[in-house]
Amino acid sequence: MAYSLLGIFGIFLPLIYGEGRENALRRLLEEVNKSPDMPLASIFSVPFRRDPDFVYRGVLLNQIHQKCAVPGSWTALVGLGGVGKSQLAIEYSYQIREQSQKTWVFWVHASNAVRFEQGYRDIADRLKISGREDPKANIFTLVHSYLHDKLMGQWQLILDNVDDAGFLFMAPKGGHYPQSNGFGDRNSQPLLSFIPQCQNGSILITTRSRNAALKLVEENDIVKVDPMEDSLALTLLEKKLGVQGGSSDFAELTAALEFMPLAIVQAAAYISQRAPRCSVREYLEQFQKSDHKKIRLLQNEAGHLRRDWEASNSILITWQISFDYLRLNRPSAADLLSLMSFFDRQGISEALLKIQPEEESSDSHVAEDSEEDILSGASQDDQFEASVNALREFSFISVSVDGTTFEMHRLVQLATQKWLEASAQLEKWRQRYVKNLYTVFPIGEHEHWGKCQSLFPHAKSAVTQ
Numbered sequence: 137m138a139y140s141l142l143g144i145f146g147i148f149l150p151l152i153y154g155e156g157r158e159n160a161l162r163r164l165l166e167e168v169n170k171s172p173d174m175p176l177a178s179i180f181s182v183p184f185r186r187d188p189d190f191v192y193r194g195v196l197l198n199q200i201h202q203k204c205a206v207p208g209s210w211t212a213l214v215g216l217g218g219v220g221k222s223q224l225a226i227e228y229s230y231q232i233r234e235q236s237q238k239t240w241v242f243w244v245h246a247s248n249a250v251r252f253e254q255g256y257r258d259i260a261d262r263l264k265i266s267g268r269e270d271p272k273a274n275i276f277t278l279v280h281s282y283l284h285d286k287l288m289g290q291w292q293l294i295l296d297n298v299d300d301a302g303f304l305f306m307a308p309k310g311g312h313y314p315q316s317n318g319f320g321d322r323n324s325q326p327l328l329s330f331i332p333q334c335q336n337g338s339i340l341i342t343t344r345s346r347n348a349a350l351k352l353v354e355e356n357d358i359v360k361v362d363p364m365e366d367s368l369a370l371t372l373l374e375k376k377l378g379v380q381g382g383s384s385d386f387a388e389l390t391a392a393l394e395f396m397p398l399a400i401v402q403a404a405a406y407i408s409q410r411a412p413r414c415s416v417r418e419y420l421e422q423f424q425k426s427d428h429k430k431i432r433l434l435q436n437e438a439g440h441l442r443r444d445w446e447a448s449n450s451i452l453i454t455w456q457i458s459f460d461y462l463r464l465n466r467p468s469a470a471d472l473l474s475l476m477s478f479f480d481r482q483g484i485s486e487a488l489l490k491i492q493p494e495e496e497s498s499d500s501h502v503a504e505d506s507e508e509d510i511l512s513g514a515s516q517d518d519q520f521e522a523s524v525n526a527l528r529e530f531s532f533i534s535v536s537v538d539g540t541t542f543e544m545h546r547l548v549q550l551a552t553q554k555w556l557e558a559s560a561q562l563e564k565w566r567q568r569y570v571k572n573l574y575t576v577f578p579i580g581e582h583e584h585w586g587k588c589q590s591l592f593p594h595a596k597s598a599v600t601q
Contacts, residue, residue: 178289179262182229182243189375190227191368193220199359200228200340204292207335212298212349213342215361216531216545217454218398221342222444224361225294228340232292240291245444246341249303252327276330283332291337297444298341300461301348304328328352344458346529363395363545372397376404377416385416392423394545399434399451406436431554434547455551458530468519469526474561476533476544477552478569480593484542488594490520491572 203211213221229241242262244255256279260268265278283291298304304327331339343349349358364372369390374382393399403423407414422429437449448454463470476484524542527533534543556562577591 178238178240180229180233180241181258181262182226182241182294184226186230187223187226189372190223191364191372191375193224193364193368196224196359196361197228197231200224201231203357203359204228204232204338204340206338208333208338209357210333210339210353211341211357211359212353213340213359213361214346214349214531215344216363216396216548217344217458218396218451219361219363219531220397221344221361222296223397225296225340225342229292229294236290238289240289241294242291243294243296245297246295246304247297247299247444249306249327252303256330276327280330280332283337284334286334286336288336293331293337293339295331295339295341298343298348298352299345299458301343301345301351304331305351344530346531347526364397364400366390366395369393369395369397369400373400373404373416376401377408382416385420389416389420389423392420394547396451396545396547398449398454399547402434402436402449402451406433427550427553430547430550434550451547452551452554455532455548456555458532459552459555462526462530466523466526469523472520472523473527473532473552474556474565475568475572476527476542477549477556478566478597479573480597481544481546481549482541483536483590483593484544485540485576485590486520486542487576488572488591489542490516491575492516 200211200213203209213224215221229243232239233241242255242259244259245251246255253275256275257268259279260275260282263279263282265282267273268275268278282288283293307324307326341349341352346358363369366387370382370387373386373390374380379386389403390400393403403419407416407419419433423433431452434452435450437453448457459470459473462473472489475489479488524533524535528535532544532548535541536543553562556565573591573594577595
């Protein structure tokens with residue numbers, strides 16, 4: 137048995153016939169431990185330190201453990217940017233490491249093909265896979281084959297930030313991706329085929345896009361990550377500020393930040409850096425002064441040591457990256473988001489959104505969308521539903537239980553308006569919002585009182601803007 141493993145481990149061992157199984161295995165282990173091309177212990181490649189202030193989100197972590205414990209499982213954490221998906225994945229990684237030192241844990245930042253490839257190269261280096269330094273080597277094949285081998289033992293692979301899964305379904309252009317070498321005979325295979333599907337490993341994915349998740353996992357394998365419960369959000373703020381039993385100002389601030397972990401960490405860092413000249417009460421008063429003040433505070437990028445170097449620590453900038461993606465890939469959804477950002481955050485009816493302007497927008501992306509829909513035979517209703525689904529996939533909006541109205545986080549609305557301002561589109565969509573509201577608002581007669589009541593928050597919002 138020991139002799140049959142020599143080729144797998146890539147080492148040379150003199151054959152001594154009749155030495156017995158135990159002696160042969162002992163000599164093999166000695167040679168393996170001496171080999172510079174063999175990892176001496178199981179690998180833990182999570183690139184972030186454990187957060188001592190992590191707040192235990194029991195239900196979510198239990199779901200992750202339960203799903204990932206199934207051999208060969210693929211699980212996806214899906215939720216709005218800044219809601220804590222990567223932080224959950226980091227904590228989960230450390231927990232399974234504590235449970236089993238023999239489990240190998242690998243972390244790959246998978247926002248695009250280049251970062252994905254770099255992650256695989258890092259794995260090959262950490263595992264000291266033989267042949268990885270060959271200029272003609274296919275690094276994806278090497279890693280895939282190594283992880284697929286049962287002798288490798290149990291492993292967990294985290295694919296972080298797979299917000300656009302499209303690149304995983306594409307074959308390399310010209311036989312290679314940037315900074316990679318030829319794929320040999322397998323160069324027509326998509327990258328997805330190099331993610332091992334085997335019983336000795338499991339995959340955990342984080343993504344903002346439900347659509348991206350459903351390209352990789354089953355519906356039942358999605359764990360939805362929402363903003364924190366109010367008590368947990370309060371605990372997070374207290375931990376980050378080093379305070380126990382904070383005042384009512386703490387609870388008020390976490391509510392104003394809509395219980396979003398990234399926004400809470402951001403605010404705590406701002407307060408800590410300016411203490412004692414800034415307190416929770418003073419931050420809250422500044423935050424509540426105006427939307428302009430909210431935006432300025434939320435653009436601060438301090439406070440997070442456990443985010444990828446490409447990711448912003450500002451929750452506004454984090455969301456605006458997703459807005460840009462929508463503008464490029466689903467312009468009609470970006471338009472719908474732009475319009476919705478001006479209404480009151482709750483009770484936004486379909487009627488308020490589906491009114492078409494008298495003149496078609498001159499923006500080229502609208503024309504592209506319209507042409508695409510005409511060619512596919514899609515109606516305006518179909519296009520509206522597709523746009524709604526795109527926004528729901530990124531958790532930018534939610535739908536009421538009866539399906540008749542929409543809701544948004546107020547902070548998402550602010551981020552959208554700031555994004556529109558940067559592209560000189562703010563006034564255009566503000567005017568569209570006012571026109572739509574004017575068109576739908578009934579005359580002030582008694583029989584219209586119920587409708588007037590439902591529209592009043594949106595009219596009030598128009599006045600305040």
